Structure formats: C-alpha cells, structure tokens
Amino acid sequence: MxxxxxxxxxxxxxxxxxxxxxxxxxxxxxxxxxxxxxxxxxxxxxxxxxxxxxxxxxxxxxxxxxxxxxxxxxxxxxxxxxxxxxxxxxxxxxxxRTDMLTGMLNRRALMEAAEQEPDAATLMAIVDIDHFKRVNDTYGHQAGDRVIETIGRMMSARFEGMALVGRLGGEEFALLADHRSLRRLTGSIEAFRKALQNRPIVVGDRAIVVTVSIGLATRRASDPFDQLYAETDGALYDAKRSGRNQLRLAGEGEANGAAEQFAAA
Incomplete structure (x- = not known):
C-alpha cells in the first residue's frame, strides 16, 4: 500500500x-x-x-x-x-555545442556527430581560409570576424541537407556526410570554392576577396575517425602546399578534374 x-x-x-x-x-x-x-x-x-x-x-x-x-x-x-x-x-x-561567432556547430559537436556511429562510413572535408592572418592585419579583426561569419552562412546555406557543417576553430570549417555523397558533395564543394573566389565579401565600404583551401577524405566503416581526420588534414596540407585555393582529395591528385568527372558521371 x-x-x-x-x-x-x-x-x-x-x-x-x-x-x-x-x-x-x-x-x-x-x-x-x-x-x-x-x-x-x-x-x-x-x-x-x-x-x-x-x-x-x-x-x-x-x-x-x-x-x-x-x-x-x-x-x-x-x-x-x-x-x-x-x-x-x-x-x-x-x-x-555552438560556435558563438557563427552560430554553427562547434568542434565538439562535430566530433561527437562523427563518433556517434563508429561503424558508419563517413566523408569529411576541412575548409581553411587562405592567408587569413593577412585579412586581420590588413582590415582588422572585426573585419576578419565578418569574413568568418559570412563564409559560415554561405556554407550552411549551400550544404543544407547534404552535410553537417560547423566551425572547427580559427579560420577552419568542416563538413561531415555519408560517404555515398562523395560525387555530389565533391562537386558542390568545388563549386563553392570557385564561387567564393569570384564573390568579394563586403565589410562596410570594403570588398574583401578571400579564397579557401580544402582537404577531403573518406573512411571505411572499419577505420577509426582519428584516421579520417588525419587524412583530411593531410589533404588540406597538400592543397596549401600546392598553391592554395584548391580542393585535394586524400590519396589522389588535385581534385578539380575529379570533381568535373563526378559531375559528369
């Protein structure tokens, strides 16, 4: 009772x-x-x-x-x-779990999302703003913040429904998606890179031209996420070392041509 x-x-x-x-x-x-x-x-x-x-x-x-x-x-x-x-x-x-500057997912949220299904195959891309220190030095840190905000909004809008998008920190962003989206997403990322280089970001009365370098990699279901992250970061380093303002796919050469092949497939 x-x-x-x-x-x-x-x-x-x-x-x-x-x-x-x-x-x-x-x-x-x-x-x-x-x-x-x-x-x-x-x-x-x-x-x-x-x-x-x-x-x-x-x-x-x-x-x-x-x-x-x-x-x-x-x-x-x-x-x-x-x-x-x-x-x-x-x-x-x-x-x-939110990046305060852009309102996007932050590094913690992205890492948790990637590790929630450790057996799932995943695609990852890291997007880095080229020579961002030069932007801060030339236009000031407030202008640099506006550049980061603008790129964050552009990425969120362009890849909505295709990938999880967030800010890793500093001038780096990341995308996470199912590996089956490789062809479509690679083409979209490459299109985003080209659109950004042709679209100055207006801050006050200034038009700031920025470009991005992008590394992209995929993992098999049995591969740990740390390996995927390292391969994506390595692909980003290859893009920077090769002159920046380009997309590199881990384990392959320059991905610009690959993106066009994917789009035509």
Missing part, C-alpha cells in the same frame, strides 16, 4: 517538467489530488455532523474555491523552477 501510494505521488513530489504542456498537466494533477483529498475530508466531516444538504453543498463549494485559490499558485511556484531549470540546461548544452 505504501509503495503504491509513493508511486502515485512521485510525479507530484519529484516532478520532471520540461515544457509548458507538462507544467499545465502538473498543476492540474496537483490541484485534482488536493481537491479530492479536501472534499473527502469535508465529506467525512459532513457525514458525522450532517445538518442539511444546503449546508453540505455550500461547504463543498467553499472547499473547492479555497483549494483552487491556494493550490494553483502553489503548484505553479513548485513547477516553474523545474521547467526553467530544464530549459536552462538545454540552453547550456546548446551553447556548449
């Missing part, structure tokens, strides 16, 4: 309230329990000291009003902190 009662009252004593709907349900449940308990006690009292049905109905009405007036505000005071605490936890978690 005690165990059953404890189970019944657990949602009241230890509520888990995460939404407005759950808060309303909690208030209704607490109010209903309080009302049933109060009317039961009042009914027992009326059975012992019965005067008339008129008096009994008046007492029950008064009891109901008192319970509603007291219980609803009290249950709200108990439930609101639970909902706000949960929402605060969600906000902290979201902020811990």
């Amino acid at each position: 005690r165990t059953a009662l404890a189970t019944l009252l657990q949602p009241v004593a230890r509520p888990r309230i995460t939404t407005d709907r759950e808060l309303r349900r909690y208030v209704a449940m607490v109010t209903a329990i309080a009302l049933v308990a109060a009317l039961s006690l009042d009914g027992a009292q009326q059975m012992i000291f019965f005067v008339s049905w008129e008096v009994t109905l008046r007492n029950w009405t008064l009891t109901t009003v008192i319970v509603l007036v007291v219980t609803i505000p009290v249950s709200l005071l108990m439930g609101l902190p639970q909902r706000e605490l949960y929402q605060a936890k969600l906000l902290v978690e979201r902020l811990s």
Whole structure:
C-alpha cells in the first residue's frame, strides 16, 4: 500500500517538467489530488455532523474555491523552477555545442556527430581560409570576424541537407556526410570554392576577396575517425602546399578534374 501510494505521488513530489504542456498537466494533477483529498475530508466531516444538504453543498463549494485559490499558485511556484531549470540546461548544452561567432556547430559537436556511429562510413572535408592572418592585419579583426561569419552562412546555406557543417576553430570549417555523397558533395564543394573566389565579401565600404583551401577524405566503416581526420588534414596540407585555393582529395591528385568527372558521371 505504501509503495503504491509513493508511486502515485512521485510525479507530484519529484516532478520532471520540461515544457509548458507538462507544467499545465502538473498543476492540474496537483490541484485534482488536493481537491479530492479536501472534499473527502469535508465529506467525512459532513457525514458525522450532517445538518442539511444546503449546508453540505455550500461547504463543498467553499472547499473547492479555497483549494483552487491556494493550490494553483502553489503548484505553479513548485513547477516553474523545474521547467526553467530544464530549459536552462538545454540552453547550456546548446551553447556548449555552438560556435558563438557563427552560430554553427562547434568542434565538439562535430566530433561527437562523427563518433556517434563508429561503424558508419563517413566523408569529411576541412575548409581553411587562405592567408587569413593577412585579412586581420590588413582590415582588422572585426573585419576578419565578418569574413568568418559570412563564409559560415554561405556554407550552411549551400550544404543544407547534404552535410553537417560547423566551425572547427580559427579560420577552419568542416563538413561531415555519408560517404555515398562523395560525387555530389565533391562537386558542390568545388563549386563553392570557385564561387567564393569570384564573390568579394563586403565589410562596410570594403570588398574583401578571400579564397579557401580544402582537404577531403573518406573512411571505411572499419577505420577509426582519428584516421579520417588525419587524412583530411593531410589533404588540406597538400592543397596549401600546392598553391592554395584548391580542393585535394586524400590519396589522389588535385581534385578539380575529379570533381568535373563526378559531375559528369
């Protein structure tokens, strides 16, 4: 009996309230329990000291009003902190996974996404803004931030639905996708690179021309993610060493021609 009662009252004593709907349900449940308990006690009292049905109905009405007036505000005071605490936890978690400058996924979120399915084959690309220090030195750090923001927005819009896109940090971005998207995504990344070099980024009254170097690699289901990351980073290094403003696929030569072959396949 005690165990059953404890189970019944657990949602009241230890509520888990995460939404407005759950808060309303909690208030209704607490109010209903309080009302049933109060009317039961009042009914027992009326059975012992019965005067008339008129008096009994008046007492029950008064009891109901008192319970509603007291219980609803009290249950709200108990439930609101639970909902706000949960929402605060969600906000902290979201902020811990979001890059503050661009609003994109941050490095942690990208790494977690890549490691959630360790047996899945994955494609990864790292995009690095060429000579970004020169941008900061020439135009100032605020202009550099605007460049990063703009490229982040462009990537998010272009690859929406195709890949997870985020900022690794500094002037580096990353894309993660299923390896079966290799042909389509390689062509899209190459198109993005070409579009960026022909589209100056306007910051105030200045038009800043930037280019990007890109490394791309894929892994088999049995390969660890660390290996994929290292191969992607190596492909990026090859792109920089070969003159920047180009896409390199790990284990292959320059991918510009490969992208055109993929698009034609």
